[in-house]
Every structure is written in structure tokens, then in C-alpha cells.
Amino acid sequence: MDLRFGNFGFRAMRSLLAVSLTGAGLALATAPAVAQEELKIGAIAALSGGGTAWGLGLQRGVQLALDEANEAGGLKIGGKTYKLKLVVFDDQYNAAQAKVVADRLVTQEKAGFIFGPVGSPGALGSLPVTQPAKVLQFVEGYAPAILKNEWNAAYVFRISNSNREFAEPIVKWVKAKMPTVKKIGMIAPNDATGQAAVPILVEAYKKQGYEVWVDYYERGSKEFTPLLVRMLAQNVDLFELNSNAPGEAGLLLKQARQVGFKGPILQSGGSGVDEIIEVAGPLAEGFLKYDVIDNSLPAVSTLLKAYNKKYSGVFNGTSPIYYNAAHILLEAIRRADSLDTTKVRDELEKLGGYNAPIFGRVIWTGKQEYGNDHQLFHAFIIKEVKQGKGVVRDVVSSP
């Protein structure tokens, strides 16, 4: 039996070889006379596990930006034209996997530019690979160590506001718009996101004279009634959903209304108002939410059209963030007219004023907080759910 399998294996290998050689011959025969060179752009994204929605958003956002560049004839650098190819690997939202994946992108795929990962663990796991190798990395994740580290964040940029940037302006907005609110209630996930986001938000509220009540739950919980009842007993005036993921934020919103909470519910952070509406249904009415994009803007609606043409599923909030970042990188490469990551990094730092497609004028900040200006600062908005749709209520801060 073993021998028969061996013969089959040999025949199969022989056939495979013949097909491969024929295929290779055909490919050579039909190759264009002048081929574009390929430039690999790396991405580390959580494509399995808890952060899959964010990972897919990242992948799709970058891919759409690269598609646009390729359709426009490719990226011209130093007299050569490059076709851009996105190479994505899954980090499973895990630091050890992010290191392995970063290693593969840097040493095997020779990627000089990497997008992601989205969360802090993956970002902090991959930095020891990318920074010594002078590979430019564009990440999210709120952990300060992403920009405040032993490499002084030499080759890493954070491409969306962290809560350090938006916490205080949002609290000031609450103060101005809801003067009767005195006490804030927060329920947060007991993980890296919650532990990084909540203290900063609490500090911002307390600075404005608010009393704050906080409780935590395990990520993945679905039943929040006991926590919400405890919050009701505290007589809070405003329920703050902070950085909860869309699924959990939707459930908290729905269940808060079901247990009888009548006050305003606001989320300062997170992404994906549509997903929250989908979960909370009609009970989402009146919900206020921090958001980074206004779907009614022409640039965003164009992106949304391209997204819906290519992909199915909800347009995740991370897509426009990475789409915007990919455009910023491509512009810096064009200006540097080089693939040398140090030259591109220098151009990125000087890119202030470039009009990026989603967030507009590029402003780098963070010197005071992190010791370098590698934090993108961008405008953000407060959306209100009206008749099942998130509509822009206010622009809280604008660059």
C-alpha cells in the first residue's frame, strides 16, 4: 500500500512538474516587454480572534489606497514605476505572533513599510523588529510606549488620535452642551484598551469637576444588567461608553435603556457607529458617539463607494484611518523620490500641510507627551443617532 501511494505520489509530482514547466513557459512567452517592478507594502492585521473586524478594516483600507495608486499607473520613484502589492499576515491580536509576522515581513518579504497592527500588544511586540531594521511602521493602539520607547519611535507613527488627544476636548464639549450633568458612569473592558483609555478619560472628567464612577468587565461578556443596575444605584447623569468595542458598546447601550437609564449616553472613543446601531436597534436613538469620519463628505463617500464595490460587510471605522495613512505614506515616498526609509521618514515629518483624503491637513504632534512628533492629530466629530442613522452633531476640535 505504501508502495502504491509512493507511485501515485511520484506520478503526481511528475504531472505537477510538467504543468508547472508548461505554465512557466507560457508565462515567459506572454510577459510584457517592459514589466513594472513590484513594491511590497506589509500589513500586520488581526484576521482571526477578537480583533478580526479591526484587522479586516486595516487590510481593506490600505488595499483601497494601493488600488488607486496602481490604477493611476503605479508609483514613480527614481525613474522607475512600481506596482504596489499588499502583503498581509495575521497576528491573531497577539504580541508573540506580531513579532513573528514582523520578522517575516522584514526579512523574507523585504517590506520597508508596514501598516498595523491595530492594538497595543501587537504594536509593542513588533517594534523590537521594525525599529532596529529601520522599517517604517504605521500603527494604532493607545499604549504610550508605542511612541515613548528606547528607539524614540524613530520609525513608527501613530495614525489616529489616541485618547490623549481627544479626551479633554470631548469633556469640554460635554461641559458646554450638557450643563446639568454632574456625575459620570463608565463601564469598561478589563484589558489593554480599557486600562489605557479609562484613566485618561477619568482624569479629563475630574479636571473639569465631574464625579466619576467606574466598573470593569471581562472582554467577551454579553450580559451587563448587574453592572448597569449597580451604575443606576450610583445616580449617574451621563453613561460614558469610553473605548468599548462596537459589539459590547451596542449591548451596553441597549441594556442600559432596558434597565431604565434615561440620561444621555456618550461614547468618547472606539469606532463604528453603524455596528452599534445594528446591535442596539431602536434603543440607539439619541446615542452620542465620537467618530473620526463624516460619511457625507465627498472624499469619504467616494471611499465608501469603492469599499462597497470591492467588499461586502459593514464599513469598519479603521478602514478610513488606514486608507488615509496609506495616502500619507505614498505622498512621502513621492516627495522623497526614494524607497530609503530614513529619507521617507524625514519627508513624513515635513509633510505638515499635505491634504490627506480623509482627515485633511496633516498635523504631527506629540513632542510634549512622547518626545517626538509622530502622532497624527486630526479633526473629530460627535455623531448623534437620529432615526437609526448617525448624523454629525458637532465638530469638537479641528486642526
Added chain:
Amino acid sequence: MNTTTVSGLAAPRDGRALATGWPARIAIAGILALVILPLLPVGSFVLSIGTTAFITAIAAASLHLLIRTGHVSMGHAAFMGIGAYASVLVTMKLQLPFAAGLVAAFVAPAILALLIGPLVLRLAGKYFVLVTFLFGEIVRMVFVEWTTLTGGANGIPGVPPPHPRLLDPQAYYYFALGFAIVLIGFIARLLSSEIGRSIDAIREGENLAECSGVPVLRVKVCIFALSCGIVGIAGALQGHFIRYIDPTSFSMVQSLNLVVVNVIGGMYALVGPIIGTAFFMITPELLRDYVELQRVIFGIIIIVVIAFFPGGLVEIAQRRADALRGKRKVGP
């Protein structure tokens, strides 16, 4: 439960057989290949995978030691985490050398195992599995909640390498390989000794072993402590290699992975977790280009392997050896 009886591979009864038989020759050839590997133009990615594989092999072999007593722990990664945090805190907060961190990485989880061992090791089967699962979750919660010491869910970034020269991937590869050889070699020697025989006797029939004069609970507690101490060293090696530790690296998923490595490789032969580690590290890399489907395909492969080789991949060698023996019998 039956012990897998791959000739020479499964629980060699005699230390001399281990040192001179064909398994020893295969092991030496394998080690030589691993020593030569970095001298080939393979790139630091392969070295990184190799280093991670050595650390996983140490952790899986330490769990194997416990499995040989008949206990499957679903909280082994928690002890790995305790070792990692102990080493990182000793080197970063107390500013002591890595050697001191390594001692702490072994001692801290081993002491904890000595404390809880006499209680939990009285439980058997699913009850032990459940209790260790809950223990793992409690430890993870401590990592998350004790923010002043552990950095909470954000973990501890900027972990220094054991030595500045170990920033070089090739150097760390050899460093981890050295630890893997010493620790797995130690486990192999232990399992082939008198204690190893007691361990197998306990697994096969606890009451019978007790009647034969084996101090069952004492042996189990000592092996549990040793197993947890060794996995603590693996945790320290991982923390100083990745240069970042956080609770997600030592969660239930990681404990489950260590169990799967043992099941895939073979539960009752030390070569099992080594084969299982190779399978567990290499297969996902071969599937990496399938991106979204990578985990799905890997899951299907695991199901197929378990369905066709319930005794683990080590069963392939067993079947081959049986076939060869059969051929020799009918041969001229």
C-alpha cells in the same frame, strides 16, 4: 491508558538505551542540523521561528512531564507567565542580572506549584482540567489587575535581552537551543530513570503504585513543581526574546496550544511534544499566504491528524517500525 510503544521512543526503560540506541542517534543528528542551520543563508525570520520553536518545545515538554503522571493541565501557560513576569521584574525593577531572573523564573512558579499541588493533584481527569483552567484564569486576572507591578493589560515593554549580544537573532537562536537541549535532555533522563518508572506506574494505576510503595502524591507534587519551574524558564526566555510581556501571551489559548502540541505529537512519548512543536510552528508558516483562511485550514489539518493518528504523529513512526518488523519476519 496504554503507553505508546514506539521502539526506543516511548519511555525508554533503560538510561543506557536512551544514550546509545537509534533515538539517540536521531536526536544527535537533529541537534547537529539545528546547530548548522544558522550557518546557512536562511535569514533572521527562520532563526526567529526556530527560537520560538525551542521555547515552545521546552514548554510543551514540561507539560509532557506532568501529562506522564496522568494529569492534563489547562493552566500551564499561567505558570509560564509567572516565570516570565518574575524574570522581567527581577531584571528590570531590581536591576539584577539575567541569571537571577532565570532563577526567579524557575523558583516562583515551582513554589506556587508546591503550594497548590497537594490540593489540586488529588483531583483526577476532568476535575483537574477544570481546576487548572480556573487557576490559569485567576493568574491571568492577577496579571491584568495588578497594574503597579505587572503593567496591567498593557504589559511591560522594553524588556532587556539577557545580554546585549543576544540582540542578534543568531545568538539568541543558539541560546534558546542550548536551553532546549539541556532541559529536554534532563526531562528525557528523568523519564528513563527510576522516577520515570514511578511516574508511568502512577499513570497506569495509582492504587497499584501506592501499594507497591510509590509515594504517589509526593511524586506527583514534585513532578508538578518541576514541570511548572521548567515552563517558567520557557516564559523567561520568551519575555526576553520578544522584549515585551503582557497577559494575552499567557492566556488559556496558550495553555490549550501546549496541550494540542502534546496531543498532535503524541502524549506518552517525549518525542511527541517535540514533533508536535515542529508541526505547530512550521504548518501555520506554510499556510501564512492564505491569510484569512490560514487558521481555518490549520484547524482542519489538526482535525485530520487527530482523526487518522489518535496516538499523535509519533504513531507514523510506530506504524513504520511495525511494518519493518513484519517485513523482517516474513523475509528470507
